[in-house]
Amino acid sequence: MAKLESKIPSGPLADKWSSYKSGALKLVNPANKRKYEVIVVGAGLAGASAAATLAELGYKVKCFVFHDTPRRAHSIAAQGGINAAKNYQNDGDSVHRLYYDTIKGGDYRAREANVHRLAEVSVNIIDQCVAQGVPFAREYGGLLANRSFGGAQVSRTFYARGQTGQQLLLGAYSALMKEAGRGAVSVHPFEEMCDLVVVDGQAKGIITRNLVSGEIQRWSADAVILATGGYGNVFNLSTYARGSNATAIWRAYKRGACFANPCFTQIHPTCIPVSGDYQSKLTLMSESLRNDGRIWVPKNAADCDKNPNDIPEDARDYYLERIYPSFGNLAPRDVSSRAAMRMCDEGRGVGPGKRGVYLDFADAIQRLTEDGVRERYGNLFDIYHEITNENAYKQPMRIYPAVHYTMGGLWVDYNLMSNVPGLFVLGEANFSDHGANRLGASALMQGLADGYFVIPYTIGDYLATQKPGSRPKIDRSEFAQAEENVRGINNRLLGINGRETVASFHKRLGHIMWENCGMARTKASLEKALKLIPELRAEFWQNVKVPGTGATLNQSLENASRVADYMELGELLCRDALTREESCGGHFREEYQYPDGECKRDDDNFGHVAAWEYQGDDKTPVRNVEALNYEFTKMSVRSYK
Amino acid sequence: MVAENHTTEKNINVTLRVWRQAGPSQPGKFVEYKASNCNPNMSFFEMLDVVNEELTHAGEEPIAFAHDCREGICGTCNLVIDGKPHGPHKGVATCQTYMRSFADGAVITVEPFRAKPFPVIKDLITDRSAFDKIQQAGGFISVRTGAPQDANAIPVAKDAADLAMDAAQCIGCGACVAACKNASAMLFVAAKVSQFSLLPQGQPERDQRVLAMVAKMDELGFGSCTNQYECSAACPKLISHDFIARMNRDYIAATFRQTFKPKSAAVAGGA
Numbered sequence: 001m002a003k004l005e006s007k008i009p010s011g012p013l014a015d016k017w018s019s020y021k022s023g024a025l026k027l028v029n030p031a032n033k034r035k036y037e038v039i040v041v042g043a044g045l046a047g048a049s050a051a052a053t054l055a056e057l058g059y060k061v062k063c064f065v066f067h068d069t070p071r072r073a074h075s076i077a078a079q080g081g082i083n084a085a086k087n088y089q090n091d092g093d094s095v096h097r098l099y100y101d102t103i104k105g106g107d108y109r110a111r112e113a114n115v116h117r118l119a120e121v122s123v124n125i126i127d128q129c130v131a132q133g134v135p136f137a138r139e140y141g142g143l144l145a146n147r148s149f150g151g152a153q154v155s156r157t158f159y160a161r162g163q164t165g166q167q168l169l170l171g172a173y174s175a176l177m178k179e180a181g182r183g184a185v186s187v188h189p190f191e192e193m194c195d196l197v198v199v200d201g202q203a204k205g206i207i208t209r210n211l212v213s214g215e216i217q218r219w220s221a222d223a224v225i226l227a228t229g230g231y232g233n234v235f236n237l238s239t240y241a242r243g244s245n246a247t248a249i250w251r252a253y254k255r256g257a258c259f260a261n262p263c264f265t266q267i268h269p270t271c272i273p274v275s276g277d278y279q280s281k282l283t284l285m286s287e288s289l290r291n292d293g294r295i296w297v298p299k300n301a302a303d304c305d306k307n308p309n310d311i312p313e314d315a316r317d318y319y320l321e322r323i324y325p326s327f328g329n330l331a332p333r334d335v336s337s338r339a340a341m342r343m344c345d346e347g348r349g350v351g352p353g354k355r356g357v358y359l360d361f362a363d364a365i366q367r368l369t370e371d372g373v374r375e376r377y378g379n380l381f382d383i384y385h386e387i388t389n390e391n392a393y394k395q396p397m398r399i400y401p402a403v404h405y406t407m408g409g410l411w412v413d414y415n416l417m418s419n420v421p422g423l424f425v426l427g428e429a430n431f432s433d434h435g436a437n438r439l440g441a442s443a444l445m446q447g448l449a450d451g452y453f454v455i456p457y458t459i460g461d462y463l464a465t466q467k468p469g470s471r472p473k474i475d476r477s478e479f480a481q482a483e484e485n486v487r488g489i490n491n492r493l494l495g496i497n498g499r500e501t502v503a504s505f506h507k508r509l510g511h512i513m514w515e516n517c518g519m520a521r522t523k524a525s526l527e528k529a530l531k532l533i534p535e536l537r538a539e540f541w542q543n544v545k546v547p548g549t550g551a552t553l554n555q556s557l558e559n560a561s562r563v564a565d566y567m568e569l570g571e572l573l574c575r576d577a578l579t580r581e582e583s584c585g586g587h588f589r590e591e592y593q594y595p596d597g598e599c600k601r602d603d604d605n606f607g608h609v610a611a612w613e614y615q616g617d618d619k620t621p622v623r624n625v626e627a628l629n630y631e632f633t634k635m636s637v638r639s640y641k
Numbered sequence: 642m643v644a645e646n647h648t649t650e651k652n653i654n655v656t657l658r659v660w661r662q663a664g665p666s667q668p669g670k671f672v673e674y675k676a677s678n679c680n681p682n683m684s685f686f687e688m689l690d691v692v693n694e695e696l697t698h699a700g701e702e703p704i705a706f707a708h709d710c711r712e713g714i715c716g717t718c719n720l721v722i723d724g725k726p727h728g729p730h731k732g733v734a735t736c737q738t739y740m741r742s743f744a745d746g747a748v749i750t751v752e753p754f755r756a757k758p759f760p761v762i763k764d765l766i767t768d769r770s771a772f773d774k775i776q777q778a779g780g781f782i783s784v785r786t787g788a789p790q791d792a793n794a795i796p797v798a799k800d801a802a803d804l805a806m807d808a809a810q811c812i813g814c815g816a817c818v819a820a821c822k823n824a825s826a827m828l829f830v831a832a833k834v835s836q837f838s839l840l841p842q843g844q845p846e847r848d849q850r851v852l853a854m855v856a857k858m859d860e861l862g863f864g865s866c867t868n869q870y871e872c873s874a875a876c877p878k879l880i881s882h883d884f885i886a887r888m889n890r891d892y893i894a895a896t897f898r899q900t901f902k903p904k905s906a907a908v909a910g911g912a
């Protein structure tokens with residue numbers, strides 16, 4: 001059994017982080033910092049901010065990305081905004097309220113101390129980003145503007161038009177480039193991590209494949225940081241970038257890092273519905289639209305094929321406003337997504353295949369004029385028009401939920417270190433702060449919190465225990481073995497020469513996942529998935545076709561190796577979902593619900609983190625448990641009514 | 642910006658002439674492929690996905706092309722379609738191009754961005770790392786992570802913030818370079834320089850930044866700007882060429898000040 005020590009500091013909730021950081025954490029002296037090498041994999045918000053900050057502190061940093069440049073990571077696509085407890089609006093916000101909203105939003109499945117720290121540093125993030133020149137939206141007086149987001153009753157979201165993720169990422173990227181320019185970070189583009197090297201029980205390096213030359217290389221370091229994002233592409237269709245993948249975290253899992261709460265996946269309520277079989281990705285329409293748009297379906301299924309503008313007011317069911325009067329269209333993501341699903345299950349969905357609901361701006365246009373709406377959301381309306389060829393100023397948008405984010409990830413302690421010493425995991429790749437559901441505008445907050453304000457302190461606590469200059473040489477057997485492992489996987493994939501393409505297998509896997517482990521899960525559906533996935537995996541390894549060789553740029557091989565990992569990860573996700581016999585946040589088990597369809601948690605039996613430990617390819621993984629001790633906040637029924 | 646489209650609901654057939662090149666030093670050539678029965682609501686990349694599936698089944702290597710977000714924000718995609726970087730429509734990236742933009746029976750030429758500073762890696766994929774190098778030369782504000790002043794202690798007039806945001810939208814795709822007959826990177830550099838020079842936070846390094854970034858751009862072999870403005874026309878974010886004029890003013894002022902600025906005789910270190 002893995003040792004899961006959360007290392008939560010003692011003391012009052014509001015003092016934990018500040019007293020821990022100033023007292024308990026070990027420091028590395030400035031002259032020694034340059035003797036340590038740190039590998040950072042990924043350069044999204046978490047990775048880029050960590051790499052830049054660690055380099056500023058004096059560590060030698062190597063940053064690896066599979067993209068052609070670190071500015072491409074999918075953090076860039078986050079539209080709506082970033083939360084911070086600045087209370088600039090004087091509407092009653094505070095660190096405690098942001099903490100409370102986040103822990104409640106996560107359906108009481110996150111650690112109190114982690115979430116409180118996140119809320120505390122949220123204010124520093126905004127200061128930092130403004131100092132870097134991030135052009136946040138402003139009011140006429142020159143001060144920062146805010147808007148509201150789902151799951152909150154205050155306006156605490158900072159934004160840069162509909163491109164907040166882009167601007168924050170470019171801010172972190174510019175800090176990274178500043179450090180690269182002075183030689184403090186070496187950036188390695190087109191270099192995909194394919195294995196973790198563990199020496200004497202500690203993470204001491206990685207193996208990469210260069211996606212241009214095909215070369216497989218060994219890299220050693222004193223510590224390894226993974227900031228490689230989430231695993232939502234296990235569902236194939238999602239709002240993730242096509243290249244987003246779970247290979248780094250999955251291969252680290254197979255080297256002993258525990259995978260926590262994989263079944264906590266987020267289905268975002270407002271995405272553009274699937275239009276056809278060829279579909280390669282789903283596009284998000286920012287949640288910020290729910291500030292002014294009203295969601296409805298026809299009351300009567302017979303009206304579903306009508307032109308929405310011809311359906312009179314009293315024949316429309318504004319179901320979120322009806323069911324959740326106090327939060328209305330701003331109910332949290334999991335709640336809104338399931339409500340949309342229920343409406344469509346009742347046969348009241350609209351658009352192709354009847355899997356869609358309306359998001360209507362007619363009232364907002366009356367109130368703000370068309371130009372007013374354009375000023376707030378113009379780029380989103382344009383995206384919608386591009387994709388659907390429909391004008392949302394004239395007729396309501398059609399939206400439907402889609403896979404958007406994964407709250408689960410590698411298990412980490414309060415220091416963001418996994419159970420493999422020396423391996424740190426940041427941002428969406430870890431499991432730590434969002435519990436069973438993430439609130440809107442909190443992903444950007446967590447990525448930057450981890451990278452700018454947590455890891456720079458906590459990594460020292462580990463490095464101080466490592467003798468400077470003691471990192472292993474890459475000719476050690478552990479490196480050779482890991483390299484062999486990577487070569488073995490790739491050669492096997494290239495050698496099968498079967499009849500079905502990688503994309504086709506990915507589609508089939510995604511279909512199994514979405515049908516059986518999507519927005520609503522049952523014991524029977526999960527057991528079915530747990531039978532289908534291993535069968536599909538066996539078929540994959542016999543019949544996949546990967547053209548070309550490993551010695552050049554080969555996108556088929558890249559995809560095959562990522563899909564091979566999803567074939568395993570999907571199974572773990574379903575296993576976790578089957579074992580968690582309760583409903584909470586994004587994990588909805590139909591057997592556990594209140595008569596009104598809301599999640600029925602079981603705090604006595606499942607008020608814990610499930611951290612899965614790999615035991616070997618054909619063995620059932622071990623389910624370790626970390627109890628969640630709620631000392632300061634009461635786990636209560638989450639209500640948005 | 643929203644594209645004008647053929648309003649066909651009917652599936653269409655097109656012929657592709659695609660640039661195939663096995664590696665950086667290998668010769669390339671156009672190869673013809675058929676894409677049949679394309680749904681007009683399919684994206685251009687989804688159409689290429691289908692063609693690649695067919696190639697794979699036929700035992701051929703699929704067409705390598707760069708893509709990631711497929712929603713016009715990451716800047717990875719970079720195709721020249723019928724001679725136009727990012728295809729027929731203004732204000733969108735390649736990944737936001739849909740088959741409804743093409744007529745039934747069309748012959749469509751597909752090439753990588755062509756510019757000396759962006760060598761071809763394979764087929765339609767080019768190496769745009771030169772942009773990172775320009776950025777490293779000065780595309781940042783030198784603040785360390787730590788405790789800067791409260792964000793609202795630096796008020797920024799809404800107009801300036803909005804204009805800075807217009808510039809900051811650049812997705813770093815390189816279409817401006819590919820569209821320019823001189824392969825100039827002026828629009829890319831001007832966007833970054835202007836974002837910072839419009840904001841109070843960017844003032845201390847203003848001169849140094851523009852001088853260093855322009856010098857690096859020249860050193861990397863990007864050409865000079867002859868005011869044709871093909872760059873803005875090809876830009877998926879429609880970044881205005883006004884920013885080039887703005888940067889030119891900054892550059893001249895910086896050069897002037899650099900020459901005549903009184904310099905402190907103090908040296909670092911001391912007691």
Ligand code: FES
Nearest residue numbers: 709711716718736
């Ligand atoms: S693929 Fe990201 S901008 Fe086109």
